[in-house]
Amino acid sequence: MAQGTRDPNYADSINYGKSQELTNMITSNAHAFAGGPAIASKLGNETVKAELGRAAWKLFHTTFARFPDKPTKEESSMLLAYIHLFQRLYPCGECATHFGEILDQYPPQVSSRSTAAAWGCHVHNEVNKSLMKPIFDCSDIGDFYDCGCAEDADENETTTTAKTHAAREATT
Numbered sequence: 001m002a003q004g005t006r007d008p009n010y011a012d013s014i015n016y017g018k019s020q021e022l023t024n025m026i027t028s029n030a031h032a033f034a035g036g037p038a039i040a041s042k043l044g045n046e047t048v049k050a051e052l053g054r055a056a057w058k059l060f061h062t063t064f065a066r067f068p069d070k071p072t073k074e075e076s077s078m079l080l081a082y083i084h085l086f087q088r089l090y091p092c093g094e095c096a097t098h099f100g101e102i103l104d105q106y107p108p109q110v111s112s113r114s115t116a117a118a119w120g121c122h123v124h125n126e127v128n129k130s131l132m133k134p135i136f137d138c139s140d141i142g143d144f145y146d147c148g149c150a151e152d153a154d155e156n157e158t159t160t161t162a163k164t165h166a167a168r169e170a171t172t
C-alpha cells in the first residue's frame with residue numbers, strides 16, 4: 001500500500017475526516033492540558049527507568065531541534081499541548097509528577113526552535129540537578145541535537161505535505 005494511504009480494512013475509533021476539528025480543539029485548548037495528575041503508575045525498575053529516560057530525552061530534544069524557527073501560532077500551540085501531554089502520560093509516574101512540578105515552575109517556551117531548545121535543555125538540567133547528575137552546557141544544544149536530517153532540503157517537502165493534507169481535508 002502506498003505510504004500515507006489508509007488501509008480501508010483498518011477499523012479504528014478515530015474519524016480522520018474530523019482531523020481539522022481535532023487540530024482546532026488541541027490548538028485552542030493547549031493550556032488546558034497543563035497540570036493534573038500523572039497517568040502512569042510508579043515505575044520501580046531502575047534500569048528500565050534510566051533506559052526510558054535516555055530515549056525520552058532524545059525524542060524530547062530532537063523534537064525541539066526540528067521545530068520550525070518561525071512557527072505558526074498553530075504549530076506553537078501543538079508543541080505546547082505535546083509537552084503537557086508528554087508530561088502527563090510519561091510512563092514513569094513518579095517522574096511525571098516530578099516533571100509536572102518543574103513545568104509549573106518553568107512553563108514551556110514554544111515561540112521558536114531556539115527558545116524551545118533552550119527551555120528543553122533547562123528543564124532537563126532541573127531533572128539532572130534533582131538526580132545529582134552533571135549539568136549540561138546549554139550553549140551547545142543546537143549542535144548536540146543536530147540530527148543531520150537534511151532539514152533545509154526537507155522544509156519545502158514538509159510544507160508541501162502539509163498543504164496536500166489541508167487540500168485533502170477540504171475535499172472530505
Ligand SMILES: Cc1cc2nc3c(=O)[nH]c(=O)nc-3n(C[C@H](O)[C@H](O)[C@H](O)COP(=O)(O)OP(=O)(O)OC[C@H]3O[C@@H](n4cnc5c(N)ncnc54)[C@H](O)[C@@H]3O)c2cc1C
Binds near residue numbers: 095098122125136141
Ligand atoms: C521527563 C523526565 C523526567 C524524569 N524524571 C526522573 C525522576 O524523577 N527520577 C528518576 O530517577 N529518573 C527520572 N528520569 C530519567 C532521568 O532523567 C535519566 O534519563 C536517567 O537517569 C538516565 O540518565 P543518564 O545519566 O543516562 O542521562 P540522561 O539524563 O538520560 O541524558 C541523556 C543524554 O542527554 C544529554 N543531556 C544531559 N543533560 C542534558 C540537557 N540538560 N539538555 C540536553 N541534553 C542533555 C547527555 O548527553 C546525556 O548523556 C526522567 C526522565 C524524563 C524524560
